[in-house]
Amino acid sequence: MPWNNNTGDGGGNGWKGGGPWGSGPQQPPRGPNSPPDLNDLLRQSQDRLRTLMPSGGRGNLAIGALVVLVLLGVWLMECIYTVQPDELGQELVFGKPKQEVAEPGPHFMLWPIETVEKVSIRQRRTSIGSNTDRGGQTSGLMLSADQNIVNVTFTVIWRVSDPKKYLFNVAGADDFVTRIADSAMREYVGRARAEDVRTEKRAEVEGQVLALLQGTLDTYGAGITVIGVQLEKADPPEQVADAFEEVQRAQQDLDRYQREAEQYANKKLGDANAQAAQIRGQAAGYKDQMIAEGQGEAQRFTFVLGSYQASPDISRRRLYLETLEDVLKNSNKIIIDKGVGNILPYLPLNASGQARASIAPPPAASGSAESDVASVQQQALPTLSASDMGGQ
Numbered sequence: 001m002p003w004n005n006n007t008g009d010g011g012g013n014g015w016k017g018g019g020p021w022g023s024g025p026q027q028p029p030r031g032p033n034s035p036p037d038l039n040d041l042l043r044q045s046q047d048r049l050r051t052l053m054p055s056g057g058r059g060n061l062a063i064g065a066l067v068v069l070v071l072l073g074v075w076l077m078e079c080i081y082t083v084q085p086d087e088l089g090q091e092l093v094f095g096k097p098k099q100e101v102a103e104p105g106p107h108f109m110l111w112p113i114e115t116v117e118k119v120s121i122r123q124r125r126t127s128i129g130s131n132t133d134r135g136g137q138t139s140g141l142m143l144s145a146d147q148n149i150v151n152v153t154f155t156v157i158w159r160v161s162d163p164k165k166y167l168f169n170v171a172g173a174d175d176f177v178t179r180i181a182d183s184a185m186r187e188y189v190g191r192a193r194a195e196d197v198r199t200e201k202r203a204e205v206e207g208q209v210l211a212l213l214q215g216t217l218d219t220y221g222a223g224i225t226v227i228g229v230q231l232e233k234a235d236p237p238e239q240v241a242d243a244f245e246e247v248q249r250a251q252q253d254l255d256r257y258q259r260e261a262e263q264y265a266n267k268k269l270g271d272a273n274a275q276a277a278q279i280r281g282q283a284a285g286y287k288d289q290m291i292a293e294g295q296g297e298a299q300r301f302t303f304v305l306g307s308y309q310a311s312p313d314i315s316r317r318r319l320y321l322e323t324l325e326d327v328l329k330n331s332n333k334i335i336i337d338k339g340v341g342n343i344l345p346y347l348p349l350n351a352s353g354q355a356r357a358s359i360a361p362p363p364a365a366s367g368s369a370e371s372d373v374a375s376v377q378q379q380a381l382p383t384l385s386a387s388d389m390g391g392q
Contacts, residue, residue, distance in 0.1 A: 079111045083118060090117045090163040097164050119163040123227060126174060128182050129153035141237065142186050148194035149240070153233040154206075156181045156213065158226045165223030177217075177224065184212035195251075198234045206231050 083089040085104045090097055092115045109116060129140025129152050140152045158177060160166045170176050188208050189197055197205055210229045217224050236244040308315035 075111065079109055080106065081109065081116055082106050086120055086122045087118045088121050088160070088163045090119065090167055091115070092117065097168060101163055117163070117167055119160050119166060121160050123157055123159050124174075126156045126158070126177050126181065127153070128156065128178055128185070129233075140233075142189040144189050144194040144197065145191055146193050149237055150189060150194050150197055151233065151235050151237055152185060152189060152197070152231070154181075154185060154209070155230045155232060156226060157228045157230070158224050160223060161225040162223030165221045167223075169221045169223065173222070173224065176220075176222065177213075180216045181209070181213050181229075184209045184216065187212060194236070195247075198236075202231050202234070205234075 081089070083104045083106075087104065088101050089103075089107065090101060091107075091109055092098070093113060107116070140154075142150050142152050144150055156177060160173075166173060185205075188205060192201065192205070206229045210226055213229070214226045217226065235241065304315065304319070308319075
């Protein structure tokens with residue numbers, strides 16, 4: 001800066017706006033669109049305030065009262081606060097939390113002695129296992145009980161239930177929930193089979209991990225409530241995914257063969273049961289038939305016995321003839337009596353087929369019917385005797 005641009009009054013009673021050697025540096029001319037100078041604005045405000053306030057001591061009192069009112073308004077604005085519907089407030093007295101919790105709505109506190117910390121109680125979602133490090137490995141790789149690696153990705157849904165515990169017992173709640181949830185999932189997967197985690201027991205995994213996570217959070221007094229755990233993915237690593245798929249297909253084939261075998265066994269068992277029921281039905285019918293026939297024979301025998309007792313000779317001869325008729329009706333043997341004389345008997349050989357002709361000896365000269373019957377009995381039924389009929 002040139003020395004001849006700074007001029008002064010040579011050490012007067014006060015500074016008149018110039019530099020140490022006189023007037024200040026020359027200011028460039030201001031354009032119509034240039035911003036206003038801050039010093040000019042302050043000076044103009046002071047001048048207007050002096051014109052509004054009366055002069056003397058009363059003016060100073062008015063200024064002081066105005067300042068007090070302004071400060072009181074600022075203080076009231078700091079003392080009154082509002083808790084939103086999705087928030088909870090925790091008031092502090094000299095940094096120490098109160099027992100009660102500020103519910104949604106307007107509240108009053110003695111600021112700055114009292115302060116408030118607002119905490120959102122909306123549901124939060126924390127995803128675990130989806131992060132990938134620099135080496136390309138995900139954070140969800142876990143070792144199962146059968147020495148298999150499972151890539152697990154899941155989400156924890158939680159919210160703040162106690163603002164006091166949440167603010168003063170836990171530092172970094174999101175990271176805290178992530179670490180505890182990851183530990184709970186690893187604990188369960190380490191005690192289970194990889195196939196169970198991947199397929200059959202997904203609902204059980206979610207329930208067990210939620211219980212472990214909530215228990216650990218309650219132990220630390222985190223003031224957090226776990227709403228749910230969603231198991232999104234439980235797959236093998238990409239390097240061994242094909243081998244796992246082969247095992248899965250083999251398991252599916254095994255299940256299919258077992259179902260087919262069970263269907264075949266059920267079919268055979270049903271057929272066997274039906275056949276057994278049919279046989280039992282036939283046996284029951286045969287039983288009833290035999291019982292009926294036996295009862296009929298018994299009734300017939302009783303009837304014949306009564307007739308036999310009334311007329312033994314007639315009954316004996318009738319029984320003999322009926323028995324002889326019943327035995328010989330299907331026989332193809334033809335008996336010709338020589339006593340028929342010169343009569344030519346008619347023999348239906350074509351109808352009988354294998355009929356055989358035999359000539360019976362002449363009857364005895366006794367001339368009795370009993371002798372004739374005995375002769376025929378000896379020729380046709382050598383095993384039938386009068387004693388047998390008596391046994392009937």
